[in-house]
Amino acid sequence: EVQLVESGGGLVQPGRSLRLSCVASGFTFQHYAMHWVRQAPGKGLEWVSSITWSSGSTSYAGSVQGRFIISRDNAKNSLYLQMSSLRAEDTALYYCAKDKVGGFGFAFDVWGPGTMVTVSS
Amino acid sequence: QSALTQPASVSGSPGQSITISCTGTSRDVGGYNYVSWYQQYPGKAPQLLIYDVTKRPSGVSSRFSGSKSGNTASLTISGLQAEDQADYYCSSYCNSCPSSSSLLFGGGTKLTVL
Numbered sequence: 001e002v003q004l005v006e007s008g009g010g011l012v013q014p015g016r017s018l019r020l021s022c023v024a025s026g027f028t029f030q031h032y033a034m035h036w037v038r039q040a041p042g043k044g045l046e047w048v049s050s051i052t053w054s055s056g057s058t059s060y061a062g063s064v065q066g067r068f069i070i071s072r073d074n075a076k077n078s079l080y081l082q083m084s085s086l087r088a089e090d091t092a093l094y095y096c097a098k099d100k101v102g103g104f105g106f107a108f109d110v111w112g113p114g115t116m117v118t119v120s121s
Numbered sequence: 122q123s124a125l126t127q128p129a130s131v132s133g134s135p136g137q138s139i140t141i142s143c144t145g146t147s148r149d150v151g152g153y154n155y156v157s158w159y160q161q162y163p164g165k166a167p168q169l170l171i172y173d174v175t176k177r178p179s180g181v182s183s184r185f186s187g188s189k190s191g192n193t194a195s196l197t198i199s200g201l202q203a204e205d206q207a208d209y210y211c212s213s214y215c216n217s218c219p220s221s222s223s224l225l226f227g228g229g230t231k232l233t234v235l
Contacts, residue, residue, distance in 0.1 A: 035224075037167075045159070045167065045210050047224040062221030095166055100178075106214050106224050107157045107172030114166060 002026035002110050004096045009115030012086055022079040022096030022112055030074035033099035035108060036081050038092035038117075048094070049081065053102035064090075086119045093117075124220065125150065125211055125227035132233040138199040141230045143211030144192060148218060149225055151192035155214035158187055158196045161229075162207050170209075171196060198232075206234045 008020040020036070036048040049070040050059045058070050069082040079096055093116050097108035126144040133139040143150065143158075150156055156174045159167035169178050171187035174194060184199045194213070198205055211227040218225065 044229040045161075045212075045226040047212070047222060047226060050223065059223045060221075065221060100172065104214070104223065105172070106155050106212065107169060108159075108167070109169045109172075109178055111166035111168070 002098075004098065004110055004112035006094060006096045006112045006115035009094060009117045011118045011120065013121050014087060014119055016086055017082070017084040018086060018117060020081040020083065020094055020096075020115060020117070024077045024079070024098070027098070027110070029072075029077040031102055033102055033104055034070075034072060034079045035097045035099060035106075036070060036079075037095045037097055037108070037111075038090075039095070039114075040089075040092040043092075046092070050099075050104055050106075051079070052104065057104070059104065083117070086117075088119050091117060091119045124215070124218070124222070124225040125213060127209075127211060127227035127230045129228070130231045130233065132235055133198075133201045134235045135201055135203060137201050138197060139201060139232065141196045141198075141209055141211075141232070143194040143196070143213075143227050145194075145213055145215075145225065146192055149192075149213040149215040150189065150194050152216065153214050154189070156187065156189060156194040157212045158185075158194075159210045159212070160207050161210065167210065201234055203234050206232055208232070 093114040098110040158171040161167040
């Protein structure tokens with residue numbers, strides 16, 4: 001079964017850091033670009049960051065540029081999002097998503113259930 | 122305010138067809154064929170319905186179809202069924218966006234099946 005499972009979310013104070021992980025199974029992880037998408041409570045989807053199959057290219061939303069770092073470990077079938085200088089507006093459910101291709105096709109055909117990040121003092 | 126504009130809500134009766142629009146600019150929807158559509162049920166992760174404007178992933182019903190004209194993409198659902206009641210989001214690649222984002226989502230459209 002093709003599956004993505006996120007972890008690492010939780011309650012964190014403003015200005016602190018958090019690292020999200022996403023473990024993939026059921027497909028050849030190293031062949032596909034991967035992405036992070038978030039959804040604030042009761043709001044719509046917001047693209048956060050993307051990484052190509054080889055980690056050769058990464059891309060970030062302007063709202064997280066300079067604060068978040070996306071990375072992957074193909075040997076561990078894992079995707080990561082290192083989040084620093086967290087703000088209240090980063091509070092959201094963070095989804096890990098698989099692209100249909102190795103580069104940035106931006107068509108997300110597999111999604112995880114999400115991990116909740118709450119930034120509050 | 123989302124970068125791609127969708128109607129907040131649409132409705133239709135079972136068996137009818139409805140269309141959801143997604144309006145952007147020449148930097149995104151109008152300039153590239155990287156438009157996707159997603160369906161999201163409450164409390165669930167989104168599911169891909171349409172990609173590259175018109176392509177349907179295997180397993181997605183042929184009742185869902187996509188198109189584009191100029192800066193506006195559209196999702197059409199024919200033969201509306203009760204199970205289609207959900208939120209729908211469009212997305213598009215964006216080049217040189219003011220927000221510095223490479224991918225934009227619409228604000229979402231809530232579909233009600235009457």
